[in-house]
Amino acid sequence: MMAPLAERLAIKNDRRIIFLVLDGLGDLPFGSRAQTPLEAARKPNIDALLPQACTGLFDPVEPGITPGSGPGHLGLFGYDPREHEIGRGVLEALGIDFPLTDDDVAGRFNFCTLDARRQITDRRAGRISDDENRRVVAKLNANLRADRPVEVIVRSVSEHRGLVVLRGPNLGGRVTDTDPQATSVAPLTAKGLDSASAGAAECLNHFVAQAERILQDEPKVNGILLRGIDKKPPIPKLSDRFALTPAAIATYPMYRGIARLVGMTIFDPPTDIASTVSAAAAAPAQFDYLFLHVKYTDKAGEDGDYDRKVAVIEEVDGQLPVLMKARPDVMVITGDHSTPAALKSHSWHPVPALLFAPGTVRPDGSKTFGERAAQMGGLGRFPMRHLLPLALAHAQKLAKFGA
Amino acid sequence: MMAPLAERLAIKNDRRIIFLVLDGLGDLPFGSRAQTPLEAARKPNIDALLPQACTGLFDPVEPGITPGSGPGHLGLFGYDPREHEIGRGVLEALGIDFPLTDDDVAGRFNFCTLDARRQITDRRAGRISDDENRRVVAKLNANLRADRPVEVIVRSVSEHRGLVVLRGPNLGGRVTDTDPQATSVAPLTAKGLDSASAGAAECLNHFVAQAERILQDEPKVNGILLRGIDKKPPIPKLSDRFALTPAAIATYPMYRGIARLVGMTIFDPPTDIASTVSAAAAAPAQFDYLFLHVKYTDKAGEDGDYDRKVAVIEEVDGQLPVLMKARPDVMVITGDHSTPAALKSHSWHPVPALLFAPGTVRPDGSKTFGERAAQMGGLGRFPMRHLLPLALAHAQKLAKFGA
Helix, strand or coil: CCCCHHHHHECCCCCCEEEEEECCEECCCECCECCCHHHHCCCHHHHCCHHHEEEEEEECCCCCCCCCHHHHHHHHCCCCCCCCCCCHHHHHHHHCCCCCCCCCEEEEEEEEEECCCCCEEECCCCCCCHHHHHHHHHHHHHHCCCCCCCEEEEEEEECCEEEEEEECCCCCCCECCCCCCCCCCCCCCCCECCHHHHHHHHHHHHHHHHHHHHCCCCCCCCEEEEEEEEECCCCCCHHHHHCCCEEEEECCHHHHHHHHHCCCEECCCCCCHHHHHHHHHCCCCCCCEEEEEECHHHHHHHCCCHHHHHHHHHHHHHHHHHHHHHCCCEEEEECCCECCCCCCCCECCCEEEEEECCCCCCCCCCCCCCHHHHCCCCCEEEEHHHHHHHHHHHCCCECCECC | CCCCHHHHHECCCCCCEEEEEECCEECCCECCECCCHHHHCCCHHHHCCHHHEEEEEEECCCCCCCECHHHHHHHHCCCCCCCCCCCHHHHHHHHCCCCCCCCCEEEEEEEEEECCCCCEEECCCCCCCHHHHHHHHHHHHHHCCCCCCCEEEEEEEECCEEEEEEECCCCCCCECCCCCCCCCCCCCCCCECCHHHHHHHHHHHHHHHHHHHHCCCCCCCCEEEEEEEEECCCCCCHHHHHCCCEEEEECCHHHHHHHHHCCCEECCCCCCHHHHHHHHHCCCCCCCEEEEEECHHHHHHHCCCHHHHHHHHHHHHHHHHHHHCCCCCEEEEECCCECCCCCCCCECCCEEEEEECCCCCCCCCCCCCCHHHHCCCCCEEEEHHHHHHHHHHHCCCECCCCC
């Protein structure tokens, strides 16, 4: 695939772009509420940007496709999420701030319950508590024998979920799942999909066998089901692609992890919306791209809590004057995907985006920032990966194409 | 890359399509003016087309990308500008009506000033006058020795800019620049990027050495910096692609040159807007595609002259009744890119287009022709290369796809 033109044309200047990302921002009307949370929220500060802004709708991947957090954010950062798939194991590692190296192989696992014939009776081991998870993981780490040149590292994630990392020379990451996604059958055997991955598959099968032996006296938590085994994908750095000096400000580790994956400098984690925007306001001038991540819109959507989602958007609006102290030349307010409260999950609905760029924008006359208003906005309707190049253009960070 | 469907489906009929191209038409509000020049212009004749027209916004290349004149016009003519890049030397040759052959290698050059150690002290030789340029070019042409089977042709362009053309057998055009884009360093040596281009690089290095010898007594103009060396790109003809018999009416040579590059018949250059439209009105019926180019909108934009841009649009509107004598079945009014007066340069903003097609159009109810109205127009928002197929469709020049 041809590299995007924006890569060829990117030029350095000192104009600053801010991406204020409200996770799962897009939504639907809900029950008797005819408006979406974004439409319903009182947001005088965002509205005040509109005379120097235009809006549009962006599809995170392509029409009808619901993205996970990885593809959603890759799109925001100007990557085609279909070209750079991040394995679930890698994402779990990012999500617990595990310092994954380029050579590590990471797999997510579920603890499960096996019967005497080694058949799965519960794929989630009764959804054990985080504490119980940590107890079992400690027991594993204390007793696993590394009888190879490969180190096996086990980490708790939450409930029945864990992470296993293989660290050693020449490990391939193309290994099949051992989770059969069914009960009353035995776990599968991991297989390497290429010769470089056969060794990793063997290590993982050995790890599973050892774990079953170590946990054989546990009543519930006595098996391991592996999924999403992979290495970190080779993703070109944002700084190399677009001549940016990018930084990320995110409370939750997964988003810092994805930002680290594309080469951003990671600021100290803020604890809430107020500390997120004040960290941006204090960011050194060298950072000409700031990614701010607000998780709480997504959480409210996942919980089906329409009113809380409205409240989060209003809180973000209330903090906007602080954010403006970061002096953005271009500011984008958008989400990585939709998380409609009515669906309590990520969805495929296109995401509204507002692009504020005094002096270089063609204001589209929007009277409000919302999903339906954005349908008629001047940014149009594009795959999300075009939004960053649009921001670069408005910051005059793209040279002319051709003479 | 897959050929556009429109190529496969094109059929010949006697319906006429006119593309009235106002260069750099798209714009922004400007200072206290809340409207763009197109929105502000009084244009009763264009407005009278609206009941039989629809409008839309077109991205010359892709969102955020600012095109030069070459890519802008290739998009208008239904080409993907990313697939056919025209080198700067070729464009300069087109721009001075130089009769470039398919085998010529063309490079643009700057006259520069070199010091006694052959380091560049001024990359533009003090921006000499056109007259001074012509004097020095004449001196070069009088003294250059063609001691090879390759002819070296030098032409004035303007100020410090010139054109050099190599004409001879088996010359490749993939040659690197000699302009280091810096001062206090020596010019670079041209290098061929493939074996076919090594000979051309050698000829160009020899030309530069000869030129420095010929100009050694000149106080300011004593060096040559080459850029954008290339051959004419192999672009399929418009007539072959879409079964059209196209003609171009353009005052400025570069636009005639690009039209010639895609195989159009070139009419005698008109001198102004009135003679442009009257040439169209007098065009023989065999020409079923007429490209009319009006440069003055772009010039006004480049000069930051909002009012002049409004006036040019109003002048074009005033000439529209004459143009209608050319009996277009389909008429498109658009630009090749935006040139906002506020930015004084080409920009990435999408270009408004109006498609008039009595009997075959679905009128979109537009009340005016302008950037913001076109956001909601029936043509939608597409890359510019789709506009010509849309015009072909409305002229019923495209057969059905599939049974």
